[in-house]
Amino acid sequence: MLILSVESATSAASVAILNEKGVLGESTLNFKKQHSVILMTLIDTILKDNNLTIKDIDGFVVSKGPGSFTGLRIGMATVKGLCLGLNKPLISISTLxxxxxxxxxxxxxxxxxxxxxxxxxxxxxxxxxxxxxxxxxxxxxxxxxxxxxxxxxxxxxxxxxxxxxxxxxxxxxxxxxxxxxASITNNFAKASSLGALGKELLEKGIHDNLNECKPMYLRKSQAEREYDKKMELSNNED
CATH class of the missing domain: 3.30.420.200 (Nucleotidyltransferase; domain 5)
Structure with a gap:
């Protein structure tokens, strides 16, 4: 089973391809570039380096967070789009x-x-x-x-x-x-680790409902916190 895994919850964008033998390849870029700019490029490159196309992938794993609100949304939207287009299963795994x-x-x-x-x-x-x-x-x-x-x-x-x-x-x-x-080599979120956990579930036939799959934030965004504070002040004035 060929698995493509995507981790985008932190400043590092990471993608990996795994099969029953282990990790075929992993690419991680931790240069604080926008995930929306580099994520598809990382996916395309790792597929080409393994002489694969996206149609060869049997299942997908994606980080559901917690982490960067924007990064999680980009990763989730990208992988869900691929799953919908290819009719392939998806499992989301916590970055933790x-x-x-x-x-x-x-x-x-x-x-x-x-x-x-x-x-x-x-x-x-x-x-x-x-x-x-x-x-x-x-x-x-x-x-x-x-x-x-x-x-x-x-x-x-x-x-x-x-x-x-x-x-x-x-x-x-x-x-x-x-x-x-942890050492500096293990101290960041890796698509390969995420993929190893997700692969075990996908091989058992366990996957997410694409319509219900969403990021796990654990806390409100800054915009939501500012809105709540504004509403609290408004209510106190009333």
Whole structure:
């Protein structure tokens, strides 16, 4: 089964092709270029490099977030369009799941953290259970202080992975015992990790309803927050 995977939840745009033997190719560009400009080019290039056409793909995997509102919409719209045109199945996978998969072999708690601004992160807790990624919590949008308190519930080593490390590494090192951090090669969202998780589901016949598939944001957009604040002020004036 040939799988095309697309990850667009962060500043890095990543695409990968996988089959039953593993990853055939992966292309990632983390240069803060607009996903709308580079995503289709990355897809076209990786197909050509593998002597494939889009019609050869049997199923698609796409990130559903959390992450960049714009990036998620672009990735989701692109892949849903391809699925509709080709009548192929789609499965959406959380970016947090994909990040955790980067560190699947870690013996302890795997904690992806994605920067959500204002000292907040998107996060969840995972563990390797017999070679399978087991989720120990729901996906959350929390402050770094809340994250530290939640981690104290686990009496195990913990590894952090994700773009939130750059901003919060010093604080986490000081406040979390027995913690470590992913290497720079594993510290970003990879289409290959996302694809590996999605491939397992697609091979079992599990896929999303294209009409219902949508991004998972976990928090309101800035425009929505400003609108809510404006309405609150307006109601108070009344």
């Amino acid at each position: 799941d994909g990040l955790a998969y980067n560190e699947l072999n870690f013996n302890g708690i795997i904690c992806p953290i994605m920067d959500a601004l204002r000292d907040n992160v998107f996060t969840a807790f995972y563990k390797n259970e017999n070679g399978t990624l087991k989720k120990l919590s729901e996906h959350n949008h929390v402050s770094v202080n809340e994250l530290v308190n939640k981690i104290k519930d686990f009496d195990e080593p913990v590894i952090f992975v994700g773009d939130g490390i750059e901003k919060h590494k010093a604080f986490l090192t000081e406040n979390v015992e027995n913690c470590s951090f």
